[in-house]
Amino acid sequence: MNAVELHDITFKRKGRTILDRVSWTIQQGEHWALIGANGSGKTTLLKIVTGYEWPSEGTVSVLGRVFGECDIRELRKTIGWVSSALESRLPQDDTALDVVESGLEATLGLYRQYSDEERARAWEALSLLNSEGLADQPFGVLSQGEQQRVLIARALVCKPTLLVLDEPCAGLDPHARRDFLDDLARLAEREDAPTLLLVTHHIEEIGGWVTRVCALKAGRVVAQGSTRDLLTSEILSKTFDMNCRVEFDGASYWLRPGLAHDTARTHSV
Structure with missing residues (x-):
């Protein structure tokens, strides 16, 4: 079973074509990066994958469930979502543990009392990131x-x-961004890791754990x-509509302005 299957997806809004005949397959266990400039269609494509938008044309299947033939609300419970946009939408007075527990129902805030077993799952999720010390602090x-x-x-809960x-690194200072990317690398290396999909327009955030890349420009797939x-x-x-060159320093890729002579090198994954 593939994690994601998109076939000839087109998305239009107010007469404007945001996505144009996008086909994309993500196999379970793969770790992808979706890259592209602002306005390339990355966010819209994500909303379609997570069931928050519906394509104008084409078919969508996520985790073996075909959109239009499944309960999207139930499907979302099997999809984790991390975005800096969530930070301001979550109750700021809720503790970190409360925020983690809200992931059990994919709600913004707590709407019921959670059992001891569910609370233990939230503690376990925090411990995976060595963040138990944050549990009782207001978010x-x-x-x-x-x-x-x-x-x-x-x-993860x-x-x-x-x-x-x-774009989970948006707004993070360099030190916090490096720590966050290290957390992702450790997560990707776990035997029970989910299929990961990282969306970014900063290629230096693409670590060795990323196995495949899809590049978008103006709503179309440039390459994958x-x-x-x-x-x-x-x-x-x-992809970025500019003359640039790619450099690889043995750990990270870097995008430099200038004439495009390819200096990218293979790295171990």
Whole structure:
């Protein structure tokens, strides 16, 4: 069973085509990065994958369930979602543990009393990120890096099969971003890791745990394939509509302005 199958997806709004005949398959166990400039259609594509938008044309299947033939609300319980946009929408006075528990029902805030077993699951999710010490602190007083770790725990508490990370490093300072990316790398290495989908327009955030990349431009797929094959000067110059070159320092890829001569190198994954 594939984690995601999109066939000829087109999405239009007010006469404007946001996505144009996008086909994309993510196999379970793969870890993908979705890249593209602002306005390329990344967020809309995510909303379709998670069932918050419906395509104008095409078919969508997520975790073996065909949209239009399944209960989307139940499907969402198997999909974790991490986004900096969630930070301001969550009750700021709720404790970090409360926020993690809310992931059990995919709600923004607590709407029922959770059992001791459910609370233990929330503690376990925090412990995966070495964040038990945050459990009793109000979410609103945490640093952005701490909040992001809590949001990952919130996404993991329901033991998702698919985990979507929508520009999760937005707003993080360099130190917090590095810690966050290290957390993702450790998560990806776990035997029970969900299929991961990282959305970004900063290629230096694409670590060695990312196995495949899909590049979007103006609502169309520029290219998709292995990380090594996709993160090239030629493809990224086309994706971001600028002359650039890709450099690899042995740990991270970097996008530099300038003439496109390919310096990307293979790395171990």
